[in-house]
Amino acid sequence: MTRLSTYLAKVFAADAAALFAVAVFLLFLIQCLRTFSVVSVKGQGLLTLVGQALLTLPSLGVVFLYVCVGIGLARGLRALQGSQELHIIHSSQRLPALLMAIGGYTGICTLIVLLLSNFVEPATNRQFNDWSASIAADLVGRTLTPNRFAEVVPGVTMLIGERAANGELTDFFADDNRNREMRRTYVAKSATVAADDQGYVLQLRDGAIQYMSDDRRFSEVAFARYDVALERLTGPAEAREVLSETNSFELVAGALATGIWDQDTVRHLAKRMSEGVRVLAICLFVAAIAAFPHGRRGRREIPLELVVLGTAFVERGISSNLIPPGPLDPVPGAFLLAALSLIVLVVRLRAFAPVAQAAPA
Structure with a gap:
């Protein structure tokens, strides 16, 4: 030039x-x-x-x-x-x-x-x-107190029975009513916060997911183990897009x-x-x-x-x-x-x- x-x-x-x-x-x-x-x-x-x-x-x-x-x-x-x-x-x-x-x-x-x-x-x-x-993992870890309802984020309430020394949570309960069209409730005998290739997940064992639609219809799905992303409970429920990363x-x-x-x-x-x-x-x-x-x-x-x-x-x-x-x-x-x-x-x-x-x- x-x-x-x-x-x-x-x-x-x-x-x-x-x-x-x-x-x-x-x-x-x-x-x-x-x-x-x-x-x-x-x-x-x-x-x-x-x-x-x-x-x-x-x-x-x-x-x-x-x-x-x-x-x-x-x-x-x-x-x-x-x-x-x-x-x-x-x-x-x-x-x-x-x-x-x-x-x-x-x-x-x-x-x-x-x-x-x-x-x-x-x-x-x-x-x-x-x-x-x-x-999200830090929020769940700091917020949950045994035998006390805690609103993790607006619209999501959690409750645990006890917190074991190895980090396991017993008698886990979570109610997610942020979506007016579909309310979700998670119930499990035990839960553990873990990490996988997609981020932090909450591993639920021996429980059920209960759905309540806006027209008051109720359904329930039982499971032996179910992994739910912590971001789904503490933030917008958006799956990570691997290609964009x-x-x-x-x-x-x-x-x-x-x-x-x-x-x-x-x-x-x-x-x-x-x-x-x-x-x-x-x-x-x-x-x-x-x-x-x-x-x-x-x-x-x-x-x-x-x-x-x-x-x-x-x-x-x-x-x-x-x-x-x-x-x-x-x-x-x-x-x-x-x-x-x-x-x-x-x-x-x-x-x-x-x-x-x-x-x-």
């Missing part, structure tokens, strides 16, 4: 980094408010609150980063337009340097997004789920080793790679509409930031509602935006291409 290209790329990156820093800080505050139950209900400290909020940032950051990248590029080009530097770049036939700067900026941002979506996000998902499971390198290596490319694995890989396509598409769009000078003065214009943000919403809407068959289903909107932007960019490049002067006779 030339010195001009490096300078322009730094201008674009500075605007994008400043905007992304503000967005990450706001997301961090929102996540702290959303996960405040770990302090108010689950009895954890502020360090746990901050740690869990930080672990959710990569997943949210991937969603917002490509928008910040597009807005940063738009702001940089608008600043060049306002200072007449964009006119000078075109009139002095330095358009290749400008395109090289945009290309380098787009490439680096794409690599950062792919690194986050393919490696950082799965690692933080795994750490977050492991931490949540340990919080596995980085792309491990997914590809596992598929190559077994020779089986199942649909879920391909979909996860395509979804992660689609974030890089979105960065490319949004940068092509901004370059097509803002990389060329104009002589409009004194006229009100729609801010480029709103244009980029609106385009990102439209792209997300198309990708969510227009789902073609095949592995590219997460990004039809991004491919459509990239194709249209590329056409506009090529047309404008031909229009703004410098005309070669005829040689003197």
Whole structure:
């Protein structure tokens, strides 16, 4: 890259980094408010609150980063337009340097997004789920007092008879009425908190699960042993998704080793790679509409930031509602935006291409 290209790329990156820093800080505050139950209900400290909020940032950051990248590029080009530097770049036939700067900026941002979506996000998902499971186990261990009803979390009440020296719980009882459509009651002669490859579980022995529907219908299932995830009793009953906790390198290596490319694995890989396509598409769009000078003065214009943000919403809407068959289903909107932007960019490049002067006779 030339010195001009490096300078322009730094201008674009500075605007994008400043905007992304503000967005990450706001997301961090929102996540702290959303996960405040770990302090108010689950009895954890502020360090746990901050740690869990930080672990959710990569997943949210991937969603917002490509928008910040597009807005940063738009702001940089608008600043060049306002200072007449964009006119000078075109009139002095330095358009290749400008395109090289945009290309380098787009490439680096794409690599950062792919690194986050393919490696950082799965690692933080795994750490977050492991931490949540340990919080659930700690909550049950601290809350349960023999022969006393304890509300572990709002809507879940537990009771134990005795606590043996080896950690075994006798005369276990748990009532989960968080779901209005189906109330569950667990009764067992003994219970033990254990850990498996999916996290912490409560191993119930010689008991029954009783169901009460919203229309007062009752059913009961007896068991000799039943394992229930602690997170099911202390938090949202959501099963851990192993694929979301596995980085792309491990997914590809596992598929190559077994020779089986199942649909879920391909979909996860395509979804992660689609974030890089979105960065490319949004940068092509901004370059097509803002990389060329104009002589409009004194006229009100729609801010480029709103244009980029609106385009990102439209792209997300198309990708969510227009789902073609095949592995590219997460990004039809991004491919459509990239194709249209590329056409506009090529047309404008031909229009703004410098005309070669005829040689003197």
